[in-house]
Amino acid sequence: MQVNTDTQAELGLSVTEAARRAQIIGATIATMAQVGYRKTTFARIKERAGLSSTRLISYHFTSKAGLMQAVLSTVIETKTNFLAERTEGRVGAADRAGNLRAHIETSVAFLRDYPDCVRVLTEMTANAEDEDGWTMAGPVLNDLRVGAVYRQLKQGQAEGAFGDFAPDVMAMSIAQAIDGVAAQFKADPTLDIDRYGRELADLFERATAPAAK
Structure with a gap:
């Protein structure tokens, strides 16, 4: 995965330092996507990034927690x-139903x-309690x-755009539905993702619509 070096440069780093940080972050994402969180060691990242020493990782990120924070960010x-x-110009800020559809x-x-990013999010969620990881990973x-x-x-x-339901339950249901598509897509890479997205959006559009008067 190509990491944006402009974001790294915003940290006040030189061009070379920003490029090296981006290289390490990209290698960490690729490694975690392939072997999982627990097996993503500095040694494996060094090998993936083609670095001469793991000390280069420690120099830029100090610890595993610092590296995990940068990866998640x-x-x-x-x-x-x-x-x-994907949503730019598609719906207005006040169109709640349209924005929910676009999100799904x-x-x-x-x-x-x-x-790779999806796998990393899954792995970091499953290992959010890692003592050596970033303590804020779970809440984020x-x-x-x-x-x-x-x-x-x-x-x-509050604006009357949605009906009467428990928003915490609905939000979790939407998240779990998307997770379900992720699991299905992993099992079957030929899955029609766009169709699944539309169908889920249709489903939750009906589920969240205000009652007809």
Whole structure:
């Protein structure tokens, strides 16, 4: 996966330092996607990145926690940019139902277009309690998966755009439905992702619609 060096340069790094950090983050994402969180060691990352020593990783990230924070931030940025690009000009900010549909369809499309990022999110969620990992990973991942949709549903209900339901239950149901597509796509790479995205969006559009008067 190509990591944006501009983001790394924003940390006040030189061009060379930013490129090296991006190289290490990209190698970590690729390694974790292939062998899982637990087997993603500095030694494996060194080999994947073609580094001369694991000390180069420690120099840029100090610890596993620092590296995991940078990896998660990069994956979230990638997903956020993907969703923004796919929904730009598609719906207005006040169109709650349209934004929910766009979120579901683009989240499902992300499964196909960025499989390594999806695997990393899954692995980091499953290992959020790792003592050597980033302590904030769990809350950040939970907000990414459920929190943002919950707030969107809550606001839409307040505005009358959505019906009467428990927004926490609905947000979790949407997240689990997307997870289900991820599992199915992993088992069958020929899955029609776009159709699944549309069908899920249709399903939750009906489930969240206000009652007919």
